[in-house]
Amino acid sequence: MQAITRMERSNLRSTFMSLERADVAIVGGGIIGSGLASALSREGLDVVVIDPHPGLGSSLGNAGLVVPSYSTPMSTPGNLWEGVKSFGSDHAPVTFSRPLGLETLKFLASFAAASRPGRVKRDTAKLHSMATRSLQRYHELQDSGLDLGLTVQGWLWLSTSQGNRDALRGDSERMQSAGAKCEVVNRAQADELQPGLGSEVSGGIWFPDEAFLDPEAASRRWLQDAMDHGARLIRAEVTGYRKQGERITDLTTTEGDLGAKQVVLATGADSRAAGRLLDIRVPVEPGYGWSVTLSDPQNQLNRALMGIEDHVVISPMPGRVRITGGMRFGAASGADPADRDIAKLREHAAAVVPALADLEELTRWQGARPMTASGVPIIECRGFDNLVVAAGHGPLGVTLAPITVDLAKELVTAGLSAARTR
Ligand SMILES: Cc1cc2nc3c(=O)[nH]c(=O)nc-3n(C[C@H](O)[C@H](O)[C@H](O)COP(=O)(O)OP(=O)(O)OC[C@H]3O[C@@H](n4cnc5c(N)ncnc54)[C@H](O)[C@@H]3O)c2cc1C
Known part of the structure; x- marks a missing residue:
């Protein structure tokens, strides 16, 4: 945790002074959001993770099993x-x-x-x-x-x-x-x-x-990897958004506003409430x-x-x-x-x-x-042209994290290229 905290501090200071836009804003820094931040920042994208308590949601004290049998x-x-x-x-x-x-x-x-x-x-x-x-x-x-x-x-x-x-x-x-x-x-x-x-x-x-893996250590390691590849962490809560047509243009947070080309909701068990902030229904x-x-x-x-x-x-x-x-x-x-x-x-x-x-x-x-009611997670574009939801992993969030990262990354990069060709 120490290494992240030190790095965060220096990143944080500069974040709202110099960065008001990002390629991708990921709301939620649990195992899903952190893994996705790592994958996207390794592609050279400008990624911001927004979470008041990264790694302290469901990804903290769970059983850590990676179990296809379940x-x-x-x-x-x-x-x-x-x-x-x-x-x-x-x-x-x-x-x-x-x-x-x-x-x-x-x-x-x-x-x-x-x-x-x-x-x-x-x-x-x-x-x-x-x-x-x-x-x-x-x-x-x-x-x-x-x-x-x-x-x-x-x-x-x-x-x-x-x-x-x-x-x-x-x-x-x-x-x-x-x-x-x-x-x-x-x-x-x-x-x-x-x-x-x-x-x-x-x-x-x-x-x-x-x-098996230690879920807390794995989430922390993934987030650190994202930051090592240039991702930034904002310790803030997303409270709302601004839009233009069918696209979210900015997220409003408790620490200020952030413009983003693509937004990802990786808010775990808080996803119904987080969806409400963006006026979409996320049945989790x-x-x-x-x-x-x-x-x-x-x-x-x-x-x-x-x-x-x-x-x-x-x-x-x-x-x-x-x-x-x-x-x-x-x-x-x-x-x-x-x-x-x-x-x-x-x-x-x-x-x-x-x-x-x-x-x-x-x-x-x-x-x-x-x-989710069916047990199948929600990994899809929802509500807006540039919003990807990656949530609802039930008892399998640790197990399904890497495949979710791959699927969500595909949706985000497709969204970015579609916007470029528009
Ligand atoms: C008792 C228990 C045992 C489990 N055992 C296993 C297991 O062995 N194997 C397995 O595969 N899975 C297991 N799970 C399931 C697993 O813990 C979850 O599926 C997984 O952690 C979900 O990860 P996540 O990143 O989606 O959510 P989280 O880790 O909860 O991260 C979501 C993040 O979103 C942030 N957030 C929410 N709202 C906002 C907002 N408005 N603005 C900014 N940030 C916000 C939160 O602060 C949080 O950090 C278990 C769960 C429990 C409860």
Whole structure:
């Protein structure tokens, strides 16, 4: 963070004195906005990232998994039925803060519409192919010298329910048919992959090719790379815009105005509100989750794990372990996670690896997944001829970042060349 801050200061001082225009203004400096800023500035474009708190949105404390296997959208008939059955319960995998606002209710209606089996199959295939390409792009970025800290240690899903081998086989076959590489493992095989499992663990599903990175470090590294290639960061909030015909000419921000040829909205779970500032509809609903990071000096985990029944993810980080979970709609933004939510996460994780119960808590965090009803992100021109939206990545924003960067970069550069030939 230090290096960015020092550089920012000197860039910032000059920003509003000398720069009032940019080729591309990117609103949002999370993993998506930072990655795109890096790609566009490497093309020699004049890029400005505008964000009051870059890197401190959902890209901060998430589980950091790069997992094409997790491409089944949440909007499935099964999840819909579970949601209806458990509505009002605080113990269900998906919970709701009441009262639910009109926008959240509209989102849930679209979610139900997206749960039709044919549509789920189509969306799963689309997400899986995007995620697979994205993982490949992470490797290519790494090979090209841009090290975002990707490690491939595989992902092990573990079941604590007995006698569900048929269910595991069914899940595994369903994911294989969507293109995932995975296999069902018994308890002994699971022990080989991760020693120290709890007595209730009966087996699971093993995904050997899935990867992990520290999301905070990766977002910071990507933003730094953008700045190393000339991008500027303005720590400000976008509050509105000016237009001429079908084009945005300037963004108004809390630190002054900025003219831009192309504008990108990469505002994650804030995208509905940010869209409103630009008079466009961006149907993204925050799906709140939380994490607790524990000190683990002995690095007891050798790969990422997930409890199948409760969807609690346990990610190994150097000297630390992060436990992540929860999906709540309608919660107040910015609230800290409740003690009981963190206690539940720790309890679930300890059932999978009992030694985690003794680890000391370092930090806790709450953030929001930028959910679309179908699970497919919005990466398109929207509302104006020169506005690209890159948002709504739900539980897969880290996974889908590189492919999003490629697709959004194409839209931005096409927009710039179209404007030049006009
Ligand atoms: C508990 C949890 C676990 C997760 N685990 C994973 C995982 O393992 N793998 C995975 O792939 N994904 C995971 N995700 C999802 C992932 O975190 C998100 O999809 C991703 O971080 C979204 O990135 P982003 O850049 O779009 O948004 P953000 O990182 O939220 O960035 C958006 C930025 O926009 C800025 N902004 C908003 N409004 C304005 C404005 N008006 N003006 C200027 N700036 C503005 C904000 O300050 C913020 O910095 C998880 C999410 C949660 C909550």
